[in-house]
Amino acid sequence: MTDCSKACYTLNNFLKKETTKLFGYFKSMYRKNSSDASYLLYPSDWKTNLFNNTVTGGVSYKYSEIGYNGEMTAKITSSSIYSDYSFSPISFENVDHWRIGKLVWHNRIYAEYGTGLNRPLESSLYFAGSNPEDMMENAYTRSGGFVPRDWLGYSSETNHFQMGGGLNLRGYAGYVAPHNLNDQSQVFIYRGNSGAAINSELDFDELLRIAPRFTRNWLKIDSYIFADAGIMKINNEKKDFTFSNVRADAGIGFALTIKKWGAFNGIKPLTIRFDMPLFLNVPPALEEDYFKFRYVVGINRSF
């Protein structure tokens, strides 16, 4: 058997496994006018009267052994027919969960490389969480009404709403994350084209069980410590591989999950996450302190 046929044989067996899933889809997004943008949590991150049409293909593979399980996903997206944009990101994500006695350790590795002339803001890679395109997949973040408006937007300080995704450095939610270039100029890296991150959470709620009798059947409280670290590629004229310094956060978090909605069995569980990123290695200039009480609220676990 030649190396090529070996590889094809291995690939064929890989694709035949029940735990392997190939997927592909076409997506078209269009906002006709400004009143369509009024629904959004981040209206300035969408442009109106432009088609954002993409084709995505990928493969995901679930694995499970005694003590751990996980899923890895590779995905490539490209702007497609009749799109007003031209961009193409490729990404890899691995999420695994390890049981260590009464602790559960969750890890996520994420890397994305994007090319193209004009990537839509809503589909960009965001440093602190998911991009507006991904927020459209969640009923609570698709449009306003559930998230206080004061918690949204980007500024020179951190804010309080964070949705899991992107590089997922939750401590930097709402912060423009300026990066100083050699020529003394400054760029904001809260969104970009390429980057990589590691996220980690250690659940300890089995050690410190919070389950009052009257809520036990319908409410679950997860408690965990977390740490995130990531880098973002700096866009410059040379188009070389220049990355930002590593930014990191760490803290403690709680996730409240409403498991049951009375007689309505079909309503999916809702998780409201309260994370306190007490440590930032590059805090905003206005905050100065590395250690400070900060909080972000999100829907669903961050990964």
Add this chain to the structure above:
Amino acid sequence: MQRWIGWDKLKPTYRATLISECGIGNIVIDTTNLLADVNKLNNSLTFPVKAKFDPLLTSTLPTDWNNYRIRVRPDAWYNNYDGIKAGVFMDGGYFNYRHKIKAGFLLNTGIGSCCLPDSVDINKHDQASFLLSYETPLDFINKNFR
């Protein structure tokens, strides 16, 4: 009718001619569920479908081998521009696996809309919202492709 002995590519088709004075109500093959058939939706002349009103939102579609299953329920949602929305939602699928359809239609009342920027005209929200989704395995490409 004559017995049909076929398997996979061996005699894949069967032709019979029947003359009925009172018309044909339905034609069904494998009436005793003898065959290990992965798709029984094409075993009869009429499409085998069962619909159910499901106001209490059962968690998943029934895994029915013999029928395509549809559930219909009232639906309501909210956002701060459309206000309270009300309408109907249906989902359907065969064995909760093939030809999975979701469809919803909601009328936007505008009641309860709030917290919008001053520049937004509160009466310019959409009159209705709809959702339509279809998902099925693409076995002819790869058995794990959908």
